[in-house]
Amino acid sequence: MSLGDANLLLQSARIAVRENRFPEAVADFLAALQTFPPYPFFVKSEKLLSRLAASDAWRPRRAIKLALLSSSTTSLLSPVLKASAFRRGIKLDVYEGVFGNYRQEILDPNSGLHQFRPDFAAILLNHRDLGLPPFGGNQTAMDFVADLRGYWKILTDVSPCHIVQLGFDAPSGGAWGSLEDVLPQGRRRVIVRANEALSADLPRGVSFLDANAMAAEVGPGYGSDAEWHAVKQYPSSAALPVMADHLVAHIASALGLSAKVLAVDLDNTLWGGVIGEDLLEGIRIGPSSAEGEGYAELQRYLMELKQRGVLLAVCSKNNLADAELPFRQHDAMLLKRDDFAAFAANWDDKPTNLKKIAKELSLGLDSFVFLDDNPLERALVRAQLPQVAVPECGNKPWDMLASLRRNMYFETVALTEEDLNRHEGYRSNAARAAAEAESPSMESFLNGLGLVGRHGPVDAATLVRVTQLINKTNQFNLTTRRYTEDQVRAMSSSPNWWCHWFRLADRFGDHGLIGVLLAEKNGGQWRIDTWLMSCRVLGRKMEDYMGACLLTAAKADGAATVIGEYVPTEKNALVSNLYSQMGFESLADSPRRYVFPLTQGPIRVCEFIQDASEAP
């Protein structure tokens, strides 16, 4: 079995679980993750991971609750995040906010977000949210940033948590080309400025994660227009493993779980060749060869880590005098003997030496990373000291460097653990009341959206889209009745039916045809057969608008009552109380059926959505 094949390791982990050998399954799964598999791996392994994470064989270092607040879909991201956290010894409980509804969720103190009581909230936006023109968008961007920073306060006032704010990516290839980089108000320049404003003077408990670092790591394909238009996925699924690793490394760092010690082998890890055999003249380090250059660069990286406070240690099978020789006498060695906090060069096995080093430095082995070109040594350390992070690093200096970079073991956020706990105790009703008084209200938020609704009878031009919505909408769907195009055409051309489509636009753009209402006229009583709405417009009071349109039409038609019905499915709990909220009364004798008496009282009009329908 090749250690590099994630799918084989996954298969092996599955078999181990089936045979109740959980510790081996955990080891196989961790090894598979260490190969940095592409996105589909995470879909295939989602179920297996949840089993492993729930088993006794895995002892997480920390369990946290993470809320994802995003302007794009998070359901593809969530399994990758859990796997990435698993690799770091963090057990994640993830809350996925309603897509595109992060502001509403933050503003509503009773939202799923606040009920979840997150430890961390990741606000994941992207360049599309800014809606910038190719030139001149500076004020738009600054307003957006100022608004967003206001939401941080509202969020933490109600739910004290650590916020990770993802910055805006700045994709290339805009219509104005390089002018977008060069003009002072060019789009990409404005995004750079927006990120500066977003990350400047961060309040306590908020940290900033740069999206352009991830985008650069992923390369072209960070965003996929096809996936955005198909399922509102951004960045692309292919970019999600990198994004998840960055986010988890950031969270691990905020939790104080970043590694503190890098223990390295010497021969063929810090230099090419074997010092005991090749002698000082024979080892390859420095400008003599490509390999030597590579080792010099790896050493420079280690030096930079050391300057940032990471402790370096040597863990090598060598005679001590041989091992020390290059540090003392080779001109091309960047690292010197004194750069190492611990120096174990002897013939004991490596787990023994690592334990000795940990004792010497008074640090736990769970803060160690072990770098060694020899796969057998790596396997031995993994087996005996599972708490030590052992990257698969190949045997070339550039591969080892790439592995250290990719693993982000030493990530730091300018933030201490203390910051995290600071919010404890603030969870009082007084604080909550103050938050409600100061914060922008849901009303002002909705009014600021500039919502414009339209509706009209289903006709030849809208039939295909209406039928499509009828057959694919699961969540905001009161009855989940599926109809063919022919059936919809028959209903919409019948005088006994009122079949309307609904569209919604706001100041950011047109959401298109996103709602359908089909009602049957039975004399003085209308029966709502089908009521559905696309999830992408949730939280905008569109349901109020749709309801009011229907009731008004029924009244104009001379109906006395409107009957509504809720048929529960696995997916539509979202609308279980819709009719009650709309002012319908439940029918005593038939549960989940509701009546609206048109003869009593006025119809409540939706005040947030301006009606732009053509007169019937």
Added chain:
Amino acid sequence: MDRVAAVQEIFRQVFDKDAMTVSPSTRRADVSDWDSVAHVKLILTLEDEFQVRFSEDEISSVDTVGDLLKAIDNHVRADT
């Protein structure tokens, strides 16, 4: 493992149902969880499993498991 069984295995993983069975005649409309996000997961996983890349038309016109099998067939044949 024949291709229907391999595809069924992917369905079981994506929909998290151990005992799920599919056949070429299984319709998308009959699988309650087969929404647009699940569809993307399925497509990405199938592409990985069979080392193929579907066209936009193939992806958007899937009504049955048979359509998926046909799409896989098109590419596997074309590539060998």
